[in-house]
Amino acid sequence: MSVNKKFNFKLFTRLLNYVKPYKVNFIFLTVAAILISVFSILNQYLLKIAVDTYITPKDYEGLILVISLMFGVLIFQVTFQFLFVFLANILGQKVVYDIRIKLFSRIIKFKMSYYDKSSVGRLVTRAVNDMETIASIFSQGLFMIVADLILMFSVLAVMIFLSLKLSLIIFAILPFILIATRLFQRAMKVAFNDVRNEVANLNSFVQERISGIKEIQIFNREKIENEKFIKINEKHKNAWLKTVWYNSIFFPIAEISTSITIGLLVWYGGGLVGLGQSSITLGTIFLFIQLSQMLYRPLRQIADKFNTLQMGMVAANRVFKILDNSEFIKDEGKLKPDIIDGNVSFKKIEFSYDSKNQVFKDFNLNIKAGEKVAIVGSTGSGKTTIVNLLLRFYELDKGEILIDGKNIKEMSIGLLRSNISLVSQNIFLFADSIYNNIVLYNKKISINKVVEAAKKIGIHNFITKLPNSYNYNVKERGIMLSEGQKQLISFLRAYVNEPSILILDEATSSIDSKTEKLIQYATSKIIENKTSIIIAHRLSTILNSDKIILLDKGKIKEIGTHDELLKIDNGYYKKLFELQFQKEELVT
Numbered sequence: 001m002s003v004n005k006k007f008n009f010k011l012f013t014r015l016l017n018y019v020k021p022y023k024v025n026f027i028f029l030t031v032a033a034i035l036i037s038v039f040s041i042l043n044q045y046l047l048k049i050a051v052d053t054y055i056t057p058k059d060y061e062g063l064i065l066v067i068s069l070m071f072g073v074l075i076f077q078v079t080f081q082f083l084f085v086f087l088a089n090i091l092g093q094k095v096v097y098d099i100r101i102k103l104f105s106r107i108i109k110f111k112m113s114y115y116d117k118s119s120v121g122r123l124v125t126r127a128v129n130d131m132e133t134i135a136s137i138f139s140q141g142l143f144m145i146v147a148d149l150i151l152m153f154s155v156l157a158v159m160i161f162l163s164l165k166l167s168l169i170i171f172a173i174l175p176f177i178l179i180a181t182r183l184f185q186r187a188m189k190v191a192f193n194d195v196r197n198e199v200a201n202l203n204s205f206v207q208e209r210i211s212g213i214k215e216i217q218i219f220n221r222e223k224i225e226n227e228k229f230i231k232i233n234e235k236h237k238n239a240w241l242k243t244v245w246y247n248s249i250f251f252p253i254a255e256i257s258t259s260i261t262i263g264l265l266v267w268y269g270g271g272l273v274g275l276g277q278s279s280i281t282l283g284t285i286f287l288f289i290q291l292s293q294m295l296y297r298p299l300r301q302i303a304d305k306f307n308t309l310q311m312g313m314v315a316a317n318r319v320f321k322i323l324d325n326s327e328f329i330k331d332e333g334k335l336k337p338d339i340i341d342g343n344v345s346f347k348k349i350e351f352s353y354d355s356k357n358q359v360f361k362d363f364n365l366n367i368k369a370g371e372k373v374a375i376v377g378s379t380g381s382g383k384t385t386i387v388n389l390l391l392r393f394y395e396l397d398k399g400e401i402l403i404d405g406k407n408i409k410e411m412s413i414g415l416l417r418s419n420i421s422l423v424s425q426n427i428f429l430f431a432d433s434i435y436n437n438i439v440l441y442n443k444k445i446s447i448n449k450v451v452e453a454a455k456k457i458g459i460h461n462f463i464t465k466l467p468n469s470y471n472y473n474v475k476e477r478g479i480m481l482s483e484g485q486k487q488l489i490s491f492l493r494a495y496v497n498e499p500s501i502l503i504l505d506e507a508t509s510s511i512d513s514k515t516e517k518l519i520q521y522a523t524s525k526i527i528e529n530k531t532s533i534i535i536a537h538r539l540s541t542i543l544n545s546d547k548i549i550l551l552d553k554g555k556i557k558e559i560g561t562h563d564e565l566l567k568i569d570n571g572y573y574k575k576l577f578e579l580q581f582q583k584e585e586l587v588t
C-alpha cells in the first residue's frame with residue numbers, strides 16, 4: 001500500500017467526530033496540557049531565582065524557601081502529567097471501543113462475495129491490531145503533540161523575553177534538529193507502513209494454517225509451512241529492524257545537537273556574565289540550559305509522535321474503508337406474508353460468482369408446496385449454488401426466484417431466511433454448548449422444545465450420552481464431535497426453527513452404519529410436512545423423494561421419479577445410479 005504524502009484532513013476530522021461524545025474528557029486534556037507547560041517552565045524559572053537571588057549572595061534561608069516552592073510546583077506538575085496520560089489513554093480506548101462495535105456489526109453483514117475475496121486474517125487484523133493503532137493516536141500521538149507544541153512555544157516566548165542573544169544560539173542549532181527530525185519522520189512513516197503490512201501477513205498466514213491444520217499434518221507439510229513462515233517472519237523482522245536502524249541513527253544526532261547547544265550557551269553566556277555586560281546572570285544561563293532541553297526533548301520525540309499519528313491514520317483509513325463498504329445484499333422487501341406455503345420457482349436465472357464463469361444460464365425450476373425434491377448431479381454442477389441463491393447469499397444476475405408467487409426480493413432477508421432452514425454441506429458449530437449451537441441464542445426456543453424435537457427426530461439418546469448432555473461444549477468449529485454427530489446436531493438446529501422450507505445439502509463423507517441409520521431417520525423426520533430441497537448423496541433420500549432433478553453443468557438434464565428416470569435409455573440418472581448407487585444397494 002502506498003503511503004499518502006499529505007496529511008489527510010478529511011480522514012482526521014472524521015476521526016475527531018468520534019471524540020465528540022467525550023467533550024469533557026477532551027477539555028480536561030487540553031487544560032492539563034497547558035498547565036503542565038506553565039508549571040514546568042515556572043519550576044525552571046524558580047531555579048534561576050534560586051541561583052541569582054539566593055545562591056550567589058549566599059542567602060540560605062531564602063534558598064530553602066525557593067526550594068520548597070519548587071517542590072510544591074513540581075507536585076502540581078506531576079499531578080497534571082498523571083491526569084493527562086490517564087485521560088488521553090481513556091479517551092483512546094473509548095473511541096476505539098465505539099469504532100470497533102461499528103466495525104464488527106458491519107463485518108458480519110456483508111454479502112458472501114465480500115468474504116469470498118477477503119482474507120480472514122486481514123479482517124482480524126483490522127478489528128484487532130489496527131484498532132490498537134488507532135487508540136495510540138489518542139494515547140501517544142495527537143494530544144502529546146499538542147501538549148509538546150504548547151510547551152515549545154511557551155519556552156520560545158520565555159527565552160526571547162529573557163535574552164535575545166542567548167536565544168539566537170538556540171535558533172542557530174534548531175534548523176539542524178528540525179531537518180533531522182523531518183527526515184527521520186519520513187523514513188519511519190514508510191517503515192511503519194511496511195511493519196503494518198507484515199503484521200497483517202503474519203496474521204493471515206497463521207490463521208489459515210491453523211484452520212487447515214489437518215491438511216498440513218496429513219500431507220506432512222509441516223516443514224514446508226515452517227519454511228514459508230520463516231520467510232514471512234523474516235520480512236516482518238526486517239521491517240521492524242528498519243525502524244530500529246532509523247532510531248539508532250537519529251537519537252545520537254539529536255544528542256550531539258543538544259550537547260553543542262549547552263557548550264555554546266556556557267561558552268558565550270559565561271563570557272557575557274564574566275564581562276559583567278548586559279543583564280545576563282549565572283541563573284539565566286542555568287535557565288537557558290534547562291529551557292533548551294525542554295525545547296529539544298519534545299522536538300526529538302515529536303517525530304515519533306507524528307509517526308504514531310500517521311500510523312493511526314493509516315489504520316483508520318483501512319478501518320473506515322470497511323465502514324464505508326456497502327457490499328450488502330439490498331434488503332428492501334416489505335412483504336410480510338402470514339404463512340408461507342412453500343411453492344418455489346426459479347425463473348430464467350442467470351448467475352455467475354465472478355462474472356466470468358457462468359454457473360446458470362436460463363435456469364428454471366418449479367417446486368410445489370410440500371414437495372420433496374432431490375437434486376443430484378456431479379460435483380460443481382451448481383447444486384449448492386441453487387441454495388445460495390434461494391437464501392439470497394448472492395445476487396442473481398438475471399431472472400427471479402419466487403416463493404408462493406412473490407419475488408423473494410419483496411420480503412425482508414430476515415423473514416425469508418427465518419422461513420427456510422439449511423443443513424449445509426460443511427457444518428459449522430461454534431465453541432459453545434450443544435444447546436446454544438441448536439438455538440443460537442434464540443430465546444423463543446426453550447430447552448424443553450429442543451428436547452422434544454430431539455426425541456422426535458431420534459437423536460435425544462445420542463445427545464444425552466455425551467458428557468454434560470445438552471450442555472456439552474463442542475469447542476471451536478465443533479471439534480469435539482464426529483462428522484456424523486455434527487450433522488445430527490445441525491439437523492436438530494434446522495428442525496427447531498420450524499421452517500416452511502427445508503434445505504439439506506447432504507455431506508458426502510461416509511459414516512458408520514449406526515450413525516447412518518440415525519441420519520436417515522432424522523432426515524425423514526425433518527422433511528415431514530415441509531417443502532424440502534435435498535441435495536442428495538444418499539440412495540435412501542433419493543428414493544424417498546417425490547421428484548429427482550438431475551443437474552449437469554448448471555442445466556437440468558432430467559426430471560422425474562426414480563422409476564421414470566431409470567426408464568430413460570442411456571439417461572444420465574440411469575448411469576449415475578448404476579455407477580454410484582447400485583453398489584451401495586448391494587452392500588446394505
Ligand SMILES: Nc1ncnc2c1ncn2[C@@H]1O[C@H](COP(=O)(O)OP(=O)(O)OP(=O)(O)O)[C@@H](O)[C@H]1O
Nearest residue numbers: 116353354359378379380381382383384385386425
Ligand atoms: N464462492 C464461489 N466463488 C466462485 N465460484 C464458485 C463459488 N462457489 C462455487 N463456485 C463455482 O460454481 C460452480 C458450482 O458450484 P456448486 O458449489 O454449486 O457445486 P455443487 O454442485 O454444489 O458441487 P458439490 O457436489 O461438489 O458440492 C463450480 O464451478 C464452482 O467452482
Ligand SMILES: [Mg+2]
Nearest residue numbers: 383384385425
Ligand atoms: Mg455443493
